[in-house]
Amino acid sequence: MSIKLWPEQERPREKLLAHGSVALSDAELLAIFLRTGVRGCSAVELARRLLAEFGGLRQLLEADIDEFTQHMGLGPAKYAQLQAVLEMGRRHLAATIARESALESPQAVRDFLKAKLRHEPHEVFACLFMDTKHRVLAFEVLFYGTIDGASVYPRQVVKRALAHNAAALILTHNHPSGVSEPSQADKILTERLKEALALIDVRILDHFIVGDGEPLSMVEHGWM
Structure with missing residues (x-):
């Protein structure tokens, strides 16, 4: 009917x-x-x-x-329309977290990171760079990995933080498996990055792991 x-x-x-x-x-x-x-x-x-x-x-x-x-x-025209809709959603979320302190919009940050990383078939590591008021300066994917890992170099993260004149940042990476639980390697990497960024007075506010469901906050779980 x-x-x-x-x-x-x-x-x-x-x-x-x-x-x-x-x-x-x-x-x-x-x-x-x-x-x-x-x-x-x-x-x-x-x-x-x-x-x-x-x-x-x-x-x-x-x-x-x-x-x-x-x-x-479903044809190419519908595919193009769908990609446009998805990108508008991502840009809306980016504009939302750019207008105000990221810490005042924790759900918007989660939604943005999930929209950016959940669809990636391989592990991806990225950063949200922020100013002294924790407003977002930029989002950058810094490292691409295999199906189960990404090699992350603290020196490159420090370099990009200096390039953006960032005062703080949020780390994020995805788990293509869908399981958000951090590995021991994730915890060790977070500590290494904290130590490296502390040398240039840049704070890491959180490290989100994107899997199925809501992105996991390492701060909220007491792992930072």
């Missing part, structure tokens, strides 16, 4: 306008993005089918163009 024939309160677009986006299921959100279905299949039905084929919303959002366009109802 066409969505136009559904009761108005059950249509995804009208439901979103009445109750907000959080009230919609993954399939309903995807249906709004798709806009139309295919012959004999409404946008919501198509969305449900795609989510089942990909294995979930995250897998669909992280698919490359070759995988994405193999599925019914």
